[in-house]
Amino acid sequence: MSRPDVLLHAREVTRRWGGLVAVDRVSIDLQRGAVHAVIGTNGAGKSTLINILSGEIPPSSGSVELLGRDVTSWSQPQRARAGLGRSYQRNTIYPSFSVLENCRLAAQARAQRAWAFWQPARRCEQSNAAARMAAARAGLDRLLDRAAGLLSHGQKRQLEIAMCLATAPEVLLLDEPLAGMGAEETERMLALLAELKDGHAILLVEHDMDAVFRIADRITVMVNGAVIASDTPAAVRANRAVQAAYLGGHG
Numbered sequence: 001m002s003r004p005d006v007l008l009h010a011r012e013v014t015r016r017w018g019g020l021v022a023v024d025r026v027s028i029d030l031q032r033g034a035v036h037a038v039i040g041t042n043g044a045g046k047s048t049l050i051n052i053l054s055g056e057i058p059p060s061s062g063s064v065e066l067l068g069r070d071v072t073s074w075s076q077p078q079r080a081r082a083g084l085g086r087s088y089q090r091n092t093i094y095p096s097f098s099v100l101e102n103c104r105l106a107a108q109a110r111a112q113r114a115w116a117f118w119q120p121a122r123r124c125e126q127s128n129a130a131a132r133m134a135a136a137r138a139g140l141d142r143l144l145d146r147a148a149g150l151l152s153h154g155q156k157r158q159l160e161i162a163m164c165l166a167t168a169p170e171v172l173l174l175d176e177p178l179a180g181m182g183a184e185e186t187e188r189m190l191a192l193l194a195e196l197k198d199g200h201a202i203l204l205v206e207h208d209m210d211a212v213f214r215i216a217d218r219i220t221v222m223v224n225g226a227v228i229a230s231d232t233p234a235a236v237r238a239n240r241a242v243q244a245a246y247l248g249g250h251g
Contacts, residue, residue, distance in 0.1 A: 005032045007201040008084070008171045013052050013062030015045075022048040024225040025062070030171055030201035035193060037204045037212045040222035041246060046205045047089070049222070050173050053203065054086045055079040067170065080109070085169030087160045089176045095149025099140050099159055102148050103131035106163040130166050138162035138192060154185030161192065172202045178211055190215050213237065221246060 008030040015023040023045045030036050038046050051057045053064060055076035063072045071079055080086075094102050107130035135141050138158045143151065148159055157177050164172055177193075178186050186208070193215055196202060206212050212219065213233045220230040221242050229239045236242055 006030065007032055007067055008053065008203075009065040010049075010053060011063050011065075013049070013059040013064065015048050015052060015057065016060045021225050023052065023059070026222070026225075026227055028203075028220060028227075028230070030203055032170070032199065032201050033197055034217040035197055035202045035204055035215050037206060037216035037219045038222060039206065039209070039212060039219060039246065043224075044222040045225035046222055047175065048225075050086070050175055050203065050205055054084065054173055077109075080167055080169075083168070083170040084173065085164030085167055085171065086173040087157075087164055087175055087177060089179060091156050091160065093148045093156060093159055093163070095147065097148055098145050099135055099148060099151070099162070100128075100131055100144040102159060103134050103162050103166045104128060106166040107131050107134070109167065130168065134162045134164075134166035135159075137165050137196075139188065152185070154181050154188060157181070157185075157189065158192065161196075165196075170200060172196065172200050173205075174202065175205045176207065177204070178206055178208045186211060 006029045010026065010028045012025040012027055013023060014021065014025050026049055028036065038049065040046050052059050055074055055078065059072065063070060065071065066079060067083055071082065094105070104127045107127040108124065135144055138161050140155065140158055140162055143155065148156065151159060161177065178189055181189065190211060193202065204216065216233055218230065219233055219236045221228050221236060223245050228245060229236055229242050
C-alpha cells in the first residue's frame with residue numbers, strides 16, 4: 001500500500017455476467033477515519049461492487065487488498081476474520097434472539113474456539129464482552145435483553161452495525177443503512193457513522209443524497225458499472241457529468 005491509512009484498496013475490479021459488465025474497472029481506496037460513499041441509480045453496479053469487496057462474489061479481473069494483503073481470492077468468512085465487516089440492504093438479524101445474543105453470535109464467528117466445545121456459548125466471557133461493547137457502541141446497551149424482532153426499524157439497522165462491530169472490523173461496508181428510516185432514526189444513524197469514522201474505514205452505499213452529502217468525506221459516482229467521478233462532496237456536486245447523469249435537482 002502506498003499510504004498507511006488506506007485499509008482497503010481495490011484496483012480495476014471488473015465483474016462480467018455473460019455479455020453484461022456489471023462493474024467496469026473500478027478502483028477505490030478506503031481510508032481510516034473517512035466515510036467513502038458510492039452513489040448511482042439502480043443498476044449502476046453499487047451492490048455488485050460491495051459484494052466483490054466483501055468476498056461474496058469474485059471479480060472477473062482486478063484485485064482487492066485488505067490491510068496490506070491481497071485478498072482477491074479469499075472467501076467472505078476469511079475477509080471477515082481478517083477485519084472486514086459488512087451490512088446488507090435487508091435485515092440479517094435473528095429476530096427471536098435478544099440483542100445481546102445476536103451480537104454474541106457475531107463475536108463468536110470471529111473468535112472461534114473449537115477447543116472449548118464443552119463450554120456453553122453464553123458463558124464465553126470474551127464473546128459476551130465483545131457483544132456488550134458492540135451493542136453499547138451502536139447505542140443499544142439499554143436493549144440487550146429485548147428480542148431483535150421487537151426492535152424498531154432503525155434499531156434493527158443499528159443492531160446490524162453492532163453485529164459488524166462485534167467482529168472487531170477495521171473496514172465497514174454498509175449497504176443502504178438508512179433505507180426506510182424516518183428523520184429521527186436517520187439523525188441517530190448519521191451520528192453513529194460519524195462516531196465510527198474514528199478507527200474505521202467506511203464504505204457507504206446510500207440513496208439518501210442529503211445524508212450522503214452531510215456525512216461523506218469522499219463520493220464515488222457510478223453509471224452503468226463504471227466510475228464517472230470520485231472526489232470531495234463539493235467537487236462531485238459541481239460536476240456537470242454527475243448532475244446530468246444522476247443528481248438532477250441536487251446540482
